[in-house]
Amino acid sequence: MTQVTTYTGVLDLAAGAFLLTAVLIVWRRELRAIVRLLAWQGVALAAIPLSVGLNQGDAALIAVAVVVLLLRAVVLPLLLARAVGTEDHERRESTPLVNTTTSLLITAALTVLAYAVTRPIIALDPSPATRAVPAAFAVILIAVFVMVSRRRALSQAVGFMMLDNGIAATAFLITAGVPLIVELGASLDVLFAVLVLGLLTGHMRRTFGGTDLDQLRELRD
Amino acid sequence: MSALAVVAAALQVVCVLAGAPLVVGGMRQVRARLEGRAGGGFGQPWRDLRKQMRKQQITPLGTTVVFALAPAVLAGSTLLIAAIVPLIALGSPLESAADLFGVVGLLFLGTVALTLAGLDTGTAFGGMGSSREITIAALVEPTILLAVFALSVPGESANLAAIVSATAHNPGQLVSPGSLLAFVALAIVIIAETGRLPVDNPSTHLELTMIHEAMILEYAGPKLAMVEWASGMRLTVLLALVANLFMPWGIAGADPSLLAILLGLAAISLKVALLAGFLAAGEVFIAKLRLFRVPELLAGSFLLALLAVTASYFLGTPTS
Numbered sequence: 211m212t213q214v215t216t217y218t219g220v221l222d223l224a225a226g227a228f229l230l231t232a233v234l235i236v237w238r239r240e241l242r243a244i245v246r247l248l249a250w251q252g253v254a255l256a257a258i259p260l261s262v263g264l265n266q267g268d269a270a271l272i273a274v275a276v277v278v279l280l281l282r283a284v285v286l287p288l289l290l291a292r293a294v295g296t297e298d299h300e301r302r303e304s305t306p307l308v309n310t311t312t313s314l315l316i317t318a319a320l321t322v323l324a325y326a327v328t329r330p331i332i333a334l335d336p337s338p339a340t341r342a343v344p345a346a347f348a349v350i351l352i353a354v355f356v357m358v359s360r361r362r363a364l365s366q367a368v369g370f371m372m373l374d375n376g377i378a379a380t381a382f383l384i385t386a387g388v389p390l391i392v393e394l395g396a397s398l399d400v401l402f403a404v405l406v407l408g409l410l411t412g413h414m415r416r417t418f419g420g421t422d423l424d425q426l427r428e429l430r431d
Numbered sequence: 432m433s434a435l436a437v438v439a440a441a442l443q444v445v446c447v448l449a450g451a452p453l454v455v456g457g458m459r460q461v462r463a464r465l466e467g468r469a470g471g472g473f474g475q476p477w478r479d480l481r482k483q484m485r486k487q488q489i490t491p492l493g494t495t496v497v498f499a500l501a502p503a504v505l506a507g508s509t510l511l512i513a514a515i516v517p518l519i520a521l522g523s524p525l526e527s528a529a530d531l532f533g534v535v536g537l538l539f540l541g542t543v544a545l546t547l548a549g550l551d552t553g554t555a556f557g558g559m560g561s562s563r564e565i566t567i568a569a570l571v572e573p574t575i576l577l578a579v580f581a582l583s584v585p586g587e588s589a590n591l592a593a594i595v596s597a598t599a600h601n602p603g604q605l606v607s608p609g610s611l612l613a614f615v616a617l618a619i620v621i622i623a624e625t626g627r628l629p630v631d632n633p634s635t636h637l638e639l640t641m642i643h644e645a646m647i648l649e650y651a652g653p654k655l656a657m658v659e660w661a662s663g664m665r666l667t668v669l670l671a672l673v674a675n676l677f678m679p680w681g682i683a684g685a686d687p688s689l690l691a692i693l694l695g696l697a698a699i700s701l702k703v704a705l706l707a708g709f710l711a712a713g714e715v716f717i718a719k720l721r722l723f724r725v726p727e728l729l730a731g732s733f734l735l736a737l738l739a740v741t742a743s744y745f746l747g748t749p750t751s
Binding site for chain 1: 606734735738
């Protein structure tokens with residue numbers, strides 16, 4: 211009995227922290243702080259398969275948790291942190307398309323929307339894990355919002371990573387994880403995507419002196 | 432309900448009255464020491480109050496009864512909150528009125544009285560302070576209500592005593608995402624509501640930045656003393672309320688003995704002193720936010736409160 215409630219508690223805390231980091235990423239403007247928060251989100255994400263794996267005694271799931279922890283809490287944030295420019299104006303997100311107050315309220319609306327649309331999924335199989343699915347789904351929606359509302363290349367990359375984190379968390383919560391080989395393939399994909407994004411950002415900064423994507427939309431002489 | 436429960440409720444009011452200036456003095460002392468100053472000592476707010484009480488009462492020309500009554504309304508509503516919330520013991524004679532929504536209403540009664548008084552003087556600063564205060568209050572109120580709603584989900588009641596005793600019996604629910612988020616949201620709005628850094632600087636009289644001080648600029652003598660005393664009491668009561676909502680240990684039961692009451696008094700004093708110390712120490716490291724950034728902070732805390740509600744309502748750890 212106590213073991214079951216501890217498992218639920220840890221799972222709920224992990225899902226809550228996962229959602230909270232997404233909200234804080236929307237809130238903060240400092241790029242370094244955003245990358246740090248992304249690392250914490252990786253930790254929260256790894257805690258989900260770990261707690262499920264320990265509860266079900268599934269060694270493969272625990273292995274996946276360790277891989278996820280290494281990749282998403284250590285390697286990817288380090289790669290992104292290297293891509294943050296050292297110039298002063300590069301270290302902060304320039305004014306987002308939507309101001310912070312409105313972004314936070316939109317995030318609130320997206321969270322409620324996530325809870326509303328995932329109710330049929332929870333109704334299929336009400337267990338502690340599926341009950342946390344709305345949090346993961348909310349992260350997916352918030353990530354899409356971050357990707358469309360930010361201007362810097364790096365913050366959009368962070369949005370992409372959040373999107374992938376959210377999809378992974380949803381998979382862990384609904385099906386207790388995809389097969390190991392699929393998970394490894396997806397992780398490798400993300401790793402390469404971030405490597406390419408980091409390279410591109412570096413090239414952009416060297417060529418244009420900035421990574422504000424809005425300035426790259428029109429042709430100039 | 433025993434006679435001792437009535438004694439406990441009366442003791443709460445007396446302790447808040449006597450302790451509020453000490454809490455304010457203690458916070459100033461902590462801040463002064465951390466900034467390398469000697470500070471005025473714990474008793475300085477009491478000495479200030481005594482000095483102001485002896486002064487002549489001056490009423491600005493053209494002010495009405497609104498200006499004259501506001502300090503009394505502020506102090507009275509705060510004392511009423513001090514009487515009904517469970518600080519020392521649970522079984523207060525006014526317990527059935529100790530609804531969190533009622534407490535929030537009383538809190539805003541005081542705020543509105545003070546804003547009207549600021550407008551009543553007709554000076555530029557009074558109106559500016561009132562407009563700023565009401566902007567913040569309008570943003571704070573939905574957050575407090577949502578956080579309260581999140582807290583009342585596990586206890587299945589908005590009654591404060593029911594929430595506190597539910598938490599005391601089942602401390603495990605404190606580490607659920609719902610109550611953690613509600614704690615952060617409540618902490619932010621209480622900082623905003625009591626006019627502490629980073630929302631308002633309580634020690635400034637610079638016209639560009641002040642909010643609370645601008646409203647009470649026209650008060651002098653005993654009325655100023657009353658407003659400042661009441662602000663201190665609000666801070667004390669809110670800190671004690673947060674302490675008991677999230678750390679309900681040591682509070683006396685519904686039918687307390689004399690020893691339990693004394694124990695409850697010691698526990699709540701310790702908790703408030705700790706919280707006030709942390710708050711004052713934290714304030715040393717932060718600067719005041721620009722006024723236009725304040726809505727950002729409060730929107731953030733609104734979002735946290737909303738997440739707290741969704742977490743405790745939908746995630747809903749099955750009650751074991």
